[in-house]
Amino acid sequence: MRPRPTSTEPVATAPDVHIEVKEPPRTPKQIARARRKAAAKRVWREYRKNTMGMAGLIILGFFVFVAIFAPLLASSCGLDPTCPSTGPQLHAPSLKYPLGTDDLGRSVLTLTIWGTRISMIVGLVSTAITILIGVTIGLIAGYYGAWRETVLMRLTDWFLVIPFLPLAIVLATLLGPSFYTVIFVIAITSWPSAARVIRAQVLSLKTRPYVERARALGASDWHLVTRHILPNVGPLIFANTVLTVAVAILYESTLSFLGLGDPLHTSWGTILENSFGAGAPFAGNWWWVVPPGLAIVLVVLSFTMIGYALDDILNPKLRAR
């Protein structure tokens, strides 16, 4: 089996990155970049062969497109019940309203398109914060070890056992429903698993020969972390990110459904909450319930499939024999 690209390849370890080298043009930095580029290319080549991964990527691409171009796809005026484009209330799908209308006469298609934005933003931003906290804690704990590790890992373990949803609910209830609360709550409750994974990886990287060599040559902690450790936990962070987004989007919808989302923003979760509150399930207004839910499933599915495919490629244990 070919060794994993991150593990054994020699790495330029010049103690001083300011060395002026005119010819040849390849500085250590450039070599490292080229090497990583090649590694990424290899992963991509394998990824392309993975049907599931590609399917996930295509679905995700579609929703990213919708989120970015929402204003072109549907006028934001359609979110306002006083907008002239609103139609009859609770109208079943028709040519003019392909996914019907809600109880204020707004097109469910418009709502779902704009909901994509909020749901994606919440998913991505909260994941970014999660990863930031997770990486910081994981790095510090893994790199420095000793008492820092003990304290941080104990804290992580504690947060890990606190059940996610009840904590999120309690926090959101205490802080009041808003867009930012949801992001904050998701981030604050989902960092521990990221921290653990990163720490484990850092621990194993720390003892790699090239890292030890760099340290012996007098590289500072900052240099070691930013040049050797972080770039190498990168792929792991990436794989972790992908799955975290999926979870974050699911939790956004759950929190919103429980009435802890921001009722003034249209997300998929708030559309579902509104439809539930307005009796759509009983009255049989399926067009108001199915689209936002299906959108959640598809986006979460796409992230999960991408994460799964990456795991398949990056985790040698799972390779087909």
Place this chain on the structure above:
Amino acid sequence: MSLNGRRKGPWVGGTGILVAAVMLATASFAGIAGAQSATPSPAGKSTFIYGVTAPNSSMNPLVGYLGIDYTIWSLEYNLPIEFATKDFGADLEHSIVTSVETSSDNMSFTYHMRSGLKWSDGQPFTANDVAWTLNFYKESNISNYSADLAIFKSAEATDDATFVIHTDQPTSVFNGQSVWMYEFILPEHIWSTIDEPKKFENVPAVGSGPWVVTQQKPGDFVRLERNPNFWGTQVGLEPHVDVIIEKVFNDENQMAAALQRGEIDFGFFDSANILNSLKTKPNIKTWGAQIPLFDELAFNSGSAFQTDKAGGFVPHGDGIHATSDPAFRRAVAEAIDKQTLVDKVYGGYATVADSPVQPGATTGNWDPPADQALNFNLDKAKADLTAAGYTDTDGDGVVNDPKTGENVVLRYYTRTSDQNTIKTAPFVKSWLEQIGVGVKVFAVSSGKLTTIIESGDYELFHWGWFPNPDPNYILGIFTCEQRAPKPGVYGNNDSFFCDPQYDQLYQQQLTATSTQARVDIVHQMQQILYEQQPYIMLAYTNYLEAYRTDRFTGYTTQPEGVGDLLATWGPFGFIGIRPVTGEGASAAKSEGIPGWVWIAIVVGLAVVIGGIMLGRRRISDEDRV
């Protein structure tokens, strides 16, 4: 050696069927149960089940505060004088009190009771219980009752069937011509022995009404059973139902489904969409009851600018100056299209409102004369705004306050627990922006909004009240001393309205010595509120009700013709209902598939699955060697 991709068919099918089978097996098992549960309740007892959408706050009449709590208490206890079914008037024919005499100074009122009354535990129910309860409420300053007992001094029982109420000032309100006292009379022999009455669960209860609570599971159900000692049979009040169950549904979809399946007989709903859908189902009738219930947009009418110190008031809050100007509030009121809100937000189950005293109130309702009415007219609203000095002086599209020069931007609060408030916001925002008033919408929890209101840090919010039939309480909330005196202290006067003339009238209606004089004063007060618009009254919202027609009948409305079918003021609605008998009566509750069909499905599935699994195992063993 590759294990990949060889076999197909039975594997997929097998698992799929197995998954389905396990699900269906449970389903079938339960389906048989469903068929069994079709048998009616044991021992021929008739059980009436009504559904509500939120749990009770308490079974204890000292602490509960929700409408559904009052419904339970009115089945359990008696008021000194009951509300008439017809019009909320005094119904002395069906009350424990039969007549009232007023002293010449209008400060003492002698109540004559029926004799031989008993509590549900067999103890005698006498004037002592009434006097004890009223004094107890007054002394403990129970918030549910303090408004009614404001000028009440004391009560004494002169014999077993007579009690006398003394007041601080001359008044007409205790004269028995209307139901003033919304005080549930408690059994002294139970409540006087309790150390912490406010922590008393009161289940099972001892009461004097037609049914008493025997069991509750908080958030799930409350069970009431017939009181064998109910005195009402003397006066022709004969209940026809043995057991009443209030079933708590936390979601209306489930409640509607339960009504459709016949699991419950009656339901109180919130969603117009569900009610409209129920309307189309067989054996179900729906009803939008007009009861005292309204929604308003309340202004901060000057928490930071008022100087009147009544109630220890200290000016506080950062509400802007414009909303303290009645002219500004009137102009804003003209920019609200109440009819559109009634149609679109309330789904038609509401009527346009103009006074906090509802049309069915015991004092009658005041309507603004045509020439004074503030009708929806954006042009006129804009013109009135300009006339009052609110013009856009800096050209940014938002009018400026003539006094402070600042842009007039209203912080407008909606409540997350009430979808209607959230749905109303975009309409109001759009209208106000058309007349140049800026709006910033927030959605917060009711608790949070209470804090914001106390602090005076708002300009506008959307909330509602559920007043008593007598207007005293709802008019009282506009008096100066009910304002939150400082941040963090609760006050009923959530618009910070304060007008000395109004306060004077409020005292006068309490102490007017004739009922008609009081009605006149109450109307004057309504006129002041309309002219000053501390509240923009949006709508009298209906109580949405639906019931099955095949199991119980005999529903009446209170007030007559338009009002509530069941949660009436007093027990009469429940006393009237009786089981449907003879043809048309449906004993079976379940509409499910008969038991034998389920058994057939289970057996069939078992055979199919068994066959597949056995067959597959054999093949795979051979195949894998």
Place this chain on the structure above:
Amino acid sequence: MSTRRYLISKVLQAILTLAFVLAFNFFLFRAVGDPVTQLLRGHSGISAQAVLQLQRQLGLDLPLPQQFVHYVKETFEGHLGYSYFYNLPVSQVIAGRIWPTILLIGLSTLASTALGIWIGIRQGWRRGSKYDQGMLAFTLFTYSMPEFWFGLLIIMAFAVGVGPFPALFPTGGYETTGAGYTGMAHVVDVLNHMVLPFFVLTLSYLGEYSLIMRSSLLETLGEDFIITARAKGVRENRVLYGHAVPNALLPTMTVTILQLGFVLSGVITIELIFNWPGLGLLTATSVDARDFPVLQGLFLLFSASVIVANLVADLLYSYLDPRVRAA
């Protein structure tokens, strides 16, 4: 490390974690503001004296460390405070809700693990087959579904009825209200009400278990002892059930137990939409009512159950897999 020391350290860790949760819970809810103001919300005309009395009663007139001691003591005595909304002791409110949740979670977890493991084994064994791919798509789909959304669809189909098809199952609760069934009839009645939430929960969590079982089996199949067994000519079926599955089951069972704590909280939306009167529904309604004492009690209960589940998983793991102790 000896088995005994291992066990003791695990139990100690669990106790420490519990202590952390207690402290966290205390400060989390103290951070919101004055509990007395919240208690008095909506009650006008309360005297300063009454406020003082209430504060004393809740121990709020003490300095913070003493308050904490007071709180811990009260918690261990089972006093979890007084519900704002129900006006009853929190412990009483919660106690009535435990059994329905245990029943629903217990049965649905049994079903979803059994089915999930069964599917996972077949998938792992035939990696890349049509079956594997089909089931993978299916389980990934159910895994990606918000449970409550699936529940809403199920309600539309089976509790309300679609078109000419009647509503098949009762909803809205735990038993037929007012029917007064006893014995077997009662059991059957409860099961009947449980069908839909059970179905939704089982299907929602099945994916998780099958995915874990699948990858766990894949890892095991790559190990040396499997290759050795095959080289020795052990029959394939025997390789699978005699060697691979027992080893792959271990991590799956651990995850299942860990998951149990989380499922406990995951039923919040399901109980809400099916009106199942358990802890999840209580959580949802307490959120609506902003009933902080009840939420605080529930949070403690949920956390404690996850900690206990963790401990059980750890102990079980060490019992079943001696390597863990050696490590």
